[in-house]
Amino acid sequence: MARSDTASGSESPAPTPVNGERNGSKKNKTRNGSKKHARDNETNGSIGPSHPGERRSSVSKPARDFRDMPEAPPPKKKKRKTSTTTTKPDNALVIPTTKDTLPALQPEESTEQVSTRSPSPVIDFDGLSRPSLGTRKRLEEDDAQKEIRLNRIKDAVRTLLECVGEDPDREGLLATPDRYAKAMLYFTKGYQENVRDIVNGAIFQEGHNEMVIVKDIEVFSMCEHHLVPFTGKMHIGYIPSNAVIGISKLPRIAEMFARRLQVQERLTKEVANAVMEVLKPQGVAVVMESSHLCMVMRGVQKTTSTTITSCVIGCFERKEKTRNEFLSLIGVNR
DSSP, X not given: OOOOHHHHTOOOOOOOOOHHHHHHHHHHHHHHHHHHHHHHHHHHTOOXXXXXXXXXXXXXXXXXXXXXXXXXXXXXXXXXXOOOOOOOOTTOOXXXXXXXXXXXXXXXXXXXXXXXXXXXXXXXXXSOBSOOTTHHHHHHOXXXXXXXXXXXXXXXXXXXXXXXXXXXXXXXXTTHHHHHHHHHHHHTGXXXXXXXXXXXXXXXXXXXXXXXXXXXEEEEEEEXXXXXEEEEEEEEEEEOSEEEEOTTHHHHHHXXXXXXXXXXXXXXXXXXXXXXXXXXXXXXEEEEEEEETTTTTSTTOOTTOOEEEEEEEEHHHHOHXXXXXXXXXXXXXX
């Protein structure tokens, strides 16, 4: 009689797994293990890649290689504060600071040299244009003081003639001190003149925005280094902002700054700044060509040499085409 395994209650053997099922179970284990590893990383605070093929973010964490980490800036040195408190001895002299004793404790007047140039490049506080140290005193003196000033210059010229070995009493030199004193005051009359007085309101609203040039303005000035003349020509150009200035005012402005003890570089700049401040145009350009007798009559004695200086402000400085147009119109850029 045949036996039945079921009737006996014995378990039947487990079926043999198929290859596909065995591989699937391995994948599940791997997937479960990777999830567990990622969960452990999150718990530990690391934000590394979930699998080797994924690129790790370099924004949230620095690079693993210490050479890729940015260098920290050097620490700033703190300045040590030095205490200025000093202990006074018991027998130290204590000076009261009452109103009665303050005048006696006033410091002596400082002997530092005061600047003779005004903060403004053109107009000073009382309207003078770049005054020198004695300009106001000369401007405000009466006839008697003017005569005293003239006599002082004449005495100085007479002394100069004696020092060079001449006889100031001979016929040709008798009136030389007086003539030279008056000429020197004329050569330096620009110190007492004012740009606003020279312009005299000759500014007109014409709606003109094209270049205006006054060229070949004759200029005579005195070299402040050797007190000998330098002469030449000045070219002044500007581009208006609707307002134009009377064309005769430009040579007058140049004359005012030239009738001083000057150097050519400063003279060029002063004329450009004056036109810019008075007229407020889009730009100003000034070029000066001159011959200096201090290097013609003495020193290197180069009679054919000329010195050219320029000053460009505003659009002439910013725009090369505008600057080149000005230089070509005055005949320098050729």
